[in-house]
Amino acid sequence: MGNELIVKDNILINASYNLEVTEQRLILLSIVRARETQQGITAESKLTIHASDYMNHFQVDKSAAYEALKGAVQNLFNRQFSFKEQQDDGTEFVVKSRWVSQIAYADDKAELHIIFAPSVVPLVTRLEKHFTSYQLKQVSQLTSKYAIRLYEILISWREVGKTPIINVEDLRYRLGVEYTEYKRMSDFKKRVLDVAVEQVNLYTDIQAKYEQSKSGRIIVGFTFTFKRSSVNTISNKEKDQNTLDIFTSITEKQVSFFANKLAYDEQFSSKYARIGEEYIDLEKRLYKDLLNPKFIQNNLKTLERLGLKLK
Incomplete structure (x- = not known):
């Protein structure tokens, strides 16, 4: 691709x-x-x-x-x-x-x-x-229709890394949330906003968060701040020669691929999964873990067994 x-x-x-x-x-x-x-x-x-x-x-x-x-x-x-x-x-x-x-x-x-x-x-x-x-x-990789829309809205402000206050009705309008859907604020945040932000942070090149604007006790709008991130970016403090060699061999596509492989590998997941954790949740957690070169080092033998070939 x-x-x-x-x-x-x-x-x-x-x-x-x-x-x-x-x-x-x-x-x-x-x-x-x-x-x-x-x-x-x-x-x-x-x-x-x-x-x-x-x-x-x-x-x-x-x-x-x-x-x-x-x-x-x-x-x-x-x-x-x-x-x-x-x-x-x-x-x-x-x-x-x-x-x-x-x-x-x-x-x-x-x-x-x-x-x-x-x-x-x-x-x-x-x-x-x-x-x-x-x-x-x-x-x-976004599977929430609201996440795709939120990503587009946010990056239209990428030069400043922050949106102005977007009032609730305008945000619902832009995300395509129907008038009859998620009318309670708690439902809107849980089913639309939080899911969208989580996926944007997990699968795209930005990390975003939002703050609520209130009039009294009522939420009237949201402000989003975000910064660029990259699967292939790591601070110099975390680098040594060994982890650098390993980390730069893992592409964005490989991170996604091996998160799935590890989650469904019985030998690995039986030890690593949390009690009651669903496969999809384990896969998401592993996606984040695979961004850490120390995790790759610690599980290199398993990754190689599943097909990882380092350059």
């Missing part, structure tokens, strides 16, 4: 939409395809996505990729988003649009054809000053 670039106009970053994870992923792949033409696209341009593209970018098996493409024909065609547009006279309009004007799927080829709706085309192809870009790989 290369460093495919996602570029979105900030109008789209701040838009309101509720897409499932598979649908967001297909939109992102479509943006990559649109940019790969290097000639721009129009409202008639047909973009092609293969099941293998989905498998390779998001590390899923063949059946999951086929289902994602097949389900998109009906679901993605019906999806809408809304955004605010200000006219020269100061009048603000709320614009509603579909994502695609046409979508087709060939089952025998496992191939999806997408034509973006006219309103979408300029928001994903033009390179003007009000846009946000990031590498597709940064969101490829």
